[in-house]
Amino acid sequence: MAKMYYDNDADLSLLKGKKIAVLGYGSQGHAQAQSLQDSGLDVIVAEIKGSKSWDRAVADGMKVTTTAEAAEQADMIHILLPDEVQAEVYRESIAPHLKAGNIIGFSHGFNIHFAQIVPPEDVDVIMIAPKGPGHLVRRQFKEGAGVPCLIAVQQDYSGKARDIALAFAKGIGGTRAGVLETTFKEETETDLFGEQAVLCGGLTHLIRSGFETLVEAGYQPEVAYFECLHEMKLIVDLIYEGGIANMRYSISDTAEWGDIATGPRIITDETKKEMKKVLEEIQDGKFAQGWILENKAGRPMYNAIVKRDKAHQIETVGKELRGMMSWLKK
Ligand code: NDP
Ligand code: MG
Ligand code: MG
DSSP states (O other): OOOEEOGGGOOGGGGTTOEEEEEOOSHHHHHHHHHHHHTTOEEEEEOOTTSHHHHHHHHTTOOEEOHHHHHHHOSEEEEOSOHHHHHHHIIIIIGGGOOTTOEEEESSOHHHHTTSSOOOTTSEEEEEEESSOHHHHHHHHHTTOOOOEEEEEEEOSSSOHHHHHHHHHHHTTHHHHOEEEOOHHHHHHHHHHIIIIIITHHHHHHHHHHHHHHHHTTOOHHHHHIIIIIHHHHHHHHHHHHHHHHHHHHSOHHHHHHHHHHHHHHSOHHHHHHHHHHHHHHHTTHHHHHHHHHHHTTOHHHHHHHHHHHTSHHHHHHHHHHHTOTTSOO
């Protein structure tokens, strides 16, 4: 089994006396910045002046300044901006202020792996990537727990880059849950593949195809919604708790027979062949190229499809049904 690192493997004092600039106060930024500060580290947040995130950081008791100012002052610059804006912000407001021995941190490897950001040789380049959304990172930290993290070292100028990444993971509670070492390449490629083929792309299209099949056959959309979307969470919870075997133990034998007999007709050898192609296009940079160009063009396809999908019947029916589910948080 791969080696896991815990609290005792990490030395927070490696970051004591260093000024850490957290760039961006969004999902990951707010969670990591506050937790590092609670861990007794010297943190400064960088945001766009006058933005809502700036105000939120001030309200949370953080020191806040501009990106250029933070990059100038900091020993470690941790970039938690949206991946699509990181390269431009790096060129304009970070690179001019970098000093030998600085540390540049990320929570996702996209910009380093696809060479959208190419730091100078005299800095450390590390990754600390929590395997969970920012709000969970913060909540777990406050409860004395943590979210598992991946760490990686791309450049080790100081000779201590790995230990610094571990210290950082400790500062956000990651070593309480367990830290696994990876590379920028592995994290980037597996993360992109997972969200495209399984977690997001695969799942949403599976749900919608099932929903459409039932509705087109004349069944009530409300029933189709419960069957294909609502119940998904209940099934996934069982898988999360005890694996696929545990889920199969809980469902009826009829459902289990349907799972093993029909599943391979839905996710076929063709599907897996396509997954391999998707992975190749991540590995050879074709996906990254498409996404970078889409952003440069002002996201015409992204905007059109997101808008169209918001009007899909599964969304309108779901909104009404969820309105009647008093136990769901608004
Ligand atoms: P968010 O979009 O939630 O937050 C980004 C923050 O950056 C926002 O506060 C935004 O401000 C601010 N921002 C946007 N543009 C600029 C700019 N030009 N200059 C300064 N600040 C700016 O991002 P995430 O937290 O989701 O992602 C950050 C990084 O963490 C990414 O690399 C992502 O891949 C990684 N990651 C994210 C996870 C997640 O669960 N979200 C999980 C693991 C890794 P405003 O709100 O005002 O627009
Ligand atoms: Mg991702
Ligand atoms: Mg059933």
